[in-house]
Amino acid sequence: MENTEKKLGFSTRQIHVGKFKNSAGALCDPIYQTSTFAFDSVEQGGARFAGTEAGYVYSRPANPTTNSVEAKIASLENGEAAMATASGMGAITATIYRSVVAGDEIVADETLYGCTFAFLSKEIVQLGVKVTFVDLNEPGALKKALTEKTKVVYFETPCNPTLKVIDIKAVADEAHAFNPSIRVVVDNTFCSPYLQRPLDLGADVVVHSATKYINGHGDVIAGFVVGKKEFIDDVRAIGVVHMNGAVMSPFNAFLIARGLKTLSIRMERHCANARKLAAWLEAHPAVKKVYYPGLESFEGYETAKKQMSDFGGMISIELKADKATTAATINKLKLCTIAVSLGDAETLVEHAASMTHSTYSAEELAEAGISEGLVRISTGLEDIEDIIADFEQAFADLK
Numbered sequence: 001m002e003n004t005e006k007k008l009g010f011s012t013r014q015i016h017v018g019k020f021k022n023s024a025g026a027l028c029d030p031i032y033q034t035s036t037f038a039f040d041s042v043e044q045g046g047a048r049f050a051g052t053e054a055g056y057v058y059s060r061p062a063n064p065t066t067n068s069v070e071a072k073i074a075s076l077e078n079g080e081a082a083m084a085t086a087s088g089m090g091a092i093t094a095t096i097y098r099s100v101v102a103g104d105e106i107v108a109d110e111t112l113y114g115c116t117f118a119f120l121s122k123e124i125v126q127l128g129v130k131v132t133f134v135d136l137n138e139p140g141a142l143k144k145a146l147t148e149k150t151k152v153v154y155f156e157t158p159c160n161p162t163l164k165v166i167d168i169k170a171v172a173d174e175a176h177a178f179n180p181s182i183r184v185v186v187d188n189t190f191c192s193p194y195l196q197r198p199l200d201l202g203a204d205v206v207v208h209s210a211t212k213y214i215n216g217h218g219d220v221i222a223g224f225v226v227g228k229k230e231f232i233d234d235v236r237a238i239g240v241v242h243m244n245g246a247v248m249s250p251f252n253a254f255l256i257a258r259g260l261k262t263l264s265i266r267m268e269r270h271c272a273n274a275r276k277l278a279a280w281l282e283a284h285p286a287v288k289k290v291y292y293p294g295l296e297s298f299e300g301y302e303t304a305k306k307q308m309s310d311f312g313g314m315i316s317i318e319l320k321a322d323k324a325t326t327a328a329t330i331n332k333l334k335l336c337t338i339a340v341s342l343g344d345a346e347t348l349v350e351h352a353a354s355m356t357h358s359t360y361s362a363e364e365l366a367e368a369g370i371s372e373g374l375v376r377i378s379t380g381l382e383d384i385e386d387i388i389a390d391f392e393q394a395f396a397d398l399k
């Protein structure tokens with residue numbers, strides 16, 4: 001499978017890559033629910049630690065069930081290797097810990113998932129790293145922010161929660177033209193590798209919250225880092241094993257392998273549902289603005305069309321109503337669930353300023369273009385008529 005995998009289609013690879021032989025011939029890779037692995041001798045244990053003999057040692061560095069999903073994600077992202085982590089934040093922190101030391105600088109887009117923003121704006125800076133936040137879509141902003149000390153350019157696209165679309169190739173080209181060793185890191189959570197592959201567009205590293213579309217069933221917290229083998233080996237051996245310890249459990253790897261089998265067909269349905277819901281929302285008189293990369297009226301439409309194979313399942317809206325009325329309206333939803341997270345079978349609705357992005361101050365929210373009333377919708381896999389009917393009844397009293 002390893003040698004021929006590139007020739008197979010995406011849906012075939014999401015099912016077959018990484019599978020390993022097991023003694024019982026089980027169709028699904030078994031869960032190696034073990035913390036440690038037996039050695040035949042002291043000498044063998046020593047050789048495995050020294051890396052002179054291949055084989056498992058302990059499940060923090062590696063585990064067969066986890067390695068299997070790493071191989072899948074590396075293949076789906078067209079990367080050389082991947083490291084599975086306990087969460088998206090585990091993937092992001094391990095990546096940053098292995099990319100900067102005190103005195104280095106990071107340039108990051110200002111619109112990020114709230115905890116990523118908190119890590120970059122409040123935590124990593126305490127270790128002597130300077131982080132400059134810019135709007136990467138503003139002409140000249142990246143150029144102005146880059147310095148000889150810049151080691152990382154970091155962004156999401158589409159961004160959480162405004163769906164701002166950033167041109168991956170343009171940013172990677174500009175950063176690398178300034179200094180080829182700058183690590184361009186893209187959080188591909190909102191797309192999954194089915195819709196967008198940043199490494200093909202010039203990014204060096206992809207990070208994921210696999211909690212979302214990659215797993216897809218709302219029952220796991222997980223993450224991945226994908227990139228060149230040399231970097232992933234370093235993220236594994238030091239970023240995860242020595243620094244944050246955020247390793248994925250074998251059971252979660254099993255659930256992800258199960259979720260991945262349907263990634264492509266789930267994404268197609270998420271996209272189809274979101275396209276219809278976005279069009280309905282845009283036509284509704286109570287809706288002030290719809291943020292969806294697939295709407296021609298949306299600023300990021302042309303870039304999204306260029307770098308994504310479809311427009312995703314995430315939509316944000318602003319109503320022509322004050323904060324209290326917006327909250328009261330969302331509270332009326334019956335089928336859709338008020339919850340953070342995204343990419344699940346269930347349609348999830350949340351208020352960014354008070355939930356996922358409550359790590360931003362009011363000024364920072366304004367700077368990042370996250371309006372106080374922004375409501376984010378993760379369009380689920382239900383029948384679209386039922387999703388729309390739920391919004392219709394919730395919006396019934398709005399003028």
Ligand code: LCS
Pocket residue numbers: 087088089090113115116156160187189190208209210211221222223340341342356
């Ligand atoms: N990156 C993005 C773009 C995210 O949306 C999230 C979580 C993370 C990284 C972190 O991943 P985790 O550690 O949770 O696996 N986003 C969330 C959200 O929008 N609602 O709840 C969590």
